[in-house]
Amino acid sequence: MTGLDERFLTRNGLAARQLAVLLLNHEPDTRLPRVRDFAEELGVGNGTVQAALQLLEQADAIETMARGHLGTFLVRSDRSILWRLSGLGTLLAAMPLPYSRRYEGLATGLRRAFEVAGAPFAITFMRGAGARTTALLDGKVDLVVLSRFAADRLIEEHPVELVADLGPATYVGAHGLLMRHGLDVDTAGLRVAVDYASEDQRMLAEKVFAERRDITWVEASYMQLGEVFQHDLADATVWSLDEAQGWLGPDVDVLPLGDEVTRDLALRNSSAAIIGRTDGAKALAAVRDALDIPEIAHCQTEVLKGERSPWY
Known part of the structure; x- marks a missing residue:
């Protein structure tokens, strides 16, 4: 360790590491909080904060400038050094x-x-x-x-x-209702594929087929959906069209999701x-x-x- 590294393990050094976390949130050429405000937030004395600021300057993590009654300003900061000294890690x-x-x-x-x-x-x-x-x-x-x-x-x-x-x-780009060709959402006895590991997909599918008592839910991973349709194990599902492009064929139709509530869910699901x-x-x-x-x-x-x- 260098002498500077060892100093960051002292009481002042610990305060400097905590201060580095706070300074990550400050843009250059902005006024810093008062020393006593930093001291109160960190639970240390004013002298400790002043020593911590000096350590950070010596490490080339920051450069500050006092501007009289305007206070002390952060002139420059090196985020990579601040991050390293903060102890936040990778x-x-x-x-x-x-x-x-x-x-x-x-x-x-x-x-x-x-x-x-x-x-x-x-x-x-x-x-x-x-x-x-x-x-x-x-x-x-x-x-x-x-x-x-x-x-x-x-x-x-x-x-x-x-x-x-x-x-x-x-x-995801967009969701669609994937339906075996010749069927529609009102067809009785539909087998609907659902991936229970994906809360988003499950909720969207349940919303589309809300209050249907004649649905048979077929559990399938999203990585297996193509095979599920190819082997005639399901008739419908709600899914991301990004993921479905690789296996969509003429035997599967893509239909709109429907009501406004479902579209709102799909929009939030896409973000x-x-x-x-x-x-x-x-x-x-x-x-x-x-x-x-x-x-x-x-x-x-x-x-x-x-x-x-x-x-x-």
Whole structure:
């Protein structure tokens, strides 16, 4: 260790690491809170805060300037150094398997956005929003990518909060009602395929076929849907058209979802959201403020158009 590294293990150094987390949320050329405000938030003395600021300046993480009665301003900050000193470490995000070009584009955009933000970032791929959420709650991952529809429900039920909503068509392009040719939604005795690992798909399917008592639900993974239809094991399902393109044929019709409520659910299902644990609120704030959301969508669009190679 260098002498500076050792100093970050002292009492003043610990305060500097905590201060680094707070300073991740400050833009250059903005006035910093007063020393006593920082001291109150960190639960330390004013002298400790002043020493912590000096440590961060010596580490070239920040540059500040006193402007008389206007206060002290953050002239410059290096987010990568601040992040390293903060002890937040590499953020691990869980997202769906990259089986569609849209997911590959999303992973590419996220990787790029975190790189620009100066935050070390890695992705692990897990099937099913439920499995990803369990990993988040168990502390195995720091962030989870899922639909805004699923995120809204989880925020109501668990100590998690929204980090970012990436906007329509970032999670899936569109949903449709896939129906065996010659049948329609009112056909009696329909066999409807449902993936119980996907809360989004299950809820949409149940909404489309609400109050139908003659439905037979056929459990099938989204990766098996093509085979289910090819082997005549199901007549209908609600699914992302991104994922269905590879196996749609003349024997399967794509129909609109129907009522306004279902379309609203489908819209929220199409938007990618990032959630994190509420107990990591300061780190989440640092991520939220640093991410360039339009850049994520831009990278994803370039991957979808073939203008950028997937990289994640």
